[in-house]
Amino acid sequence: MDDLxxxxxxxxxxxxxxxxxxxxxxxxHKGETCxxxxxxxxRLREAIAAAGLDDGFEVSGTACMVSCDRPxxxxxxxxxxxxxxxxxxxxxxxxxxxxxxARLYRDxxxxxCRAADRPGRLAEHVLARIPAALIVTGEEVVQ
Numbered sequence: 775m776d777d778l779x780x781x782x783x784x785x786x787x788x789x790x791x792x793x794x795x796x797x798x799x800x801x802x803h804k805g806e807t808c809x810x811x812x813x814x815x816x817r818l819r820e821a822i823a824a825a826g827l828d829d830g831f832e833v834s835g836t837a838c839m840v841s842c843d844r845p846x847x848x849x850x851x852x853x854x855x856x857x858x859x860x861x862x863x864x865x866x867x868x869x870x871x872x873x874x875x876a877r878l879y880r881d882x883x884x885x886x887c888r889a890a891d892r893p894g895r896l897a898e899h900v901l902a903r904i905p906a907a908l909i910v911t912g913e914e915v916v917q
Contacts, residue, residue, distance in 0.1 A: 792830050798847040799835035814846045814865040821869045827876050855885030859902040871896050
């Protein structure tokens with residue numbers, strides 16, 4: 775029993791940053807690195823920092839998000855919020871819209887918003903909106 779108490783515990787994402795932005799940077803189906811994704815990741819990190827949002831957001835590259843025909847792909851997620859996946863993002867043109875969405879997403883209690891609320895081309899380039907996970911155990915709901 776004492777060994778169980780001494781086991782290391784992973785630090786949850788929310789302990790470091792409440793929100794996470796994931797940028798697809800590898801293409802499993804094409805077998806190569808996504809150069810536009812790498813450029814977008816670098817530019818988005820710089821833009822989030824310049825906007826003063828880097829304390830509340832972690833901007834990370836990730837493996838293939840299976841949108842190889844709709845690059846670049848970016849996802850937003852946070853504890854107890856809907857997850858958003860956007861595709862056909864242009865690294866040279868959509869940075870301001872991505873930063874504006876980061877502000878919007880940060881301020882949304884549950885992560886849900888209307889198309890009219892999403893900035894610029896993000897209103898039209900949603901690949902998925904995934905509701906926040908609800909875990910049901912017996913008669914309790916744990917979120």
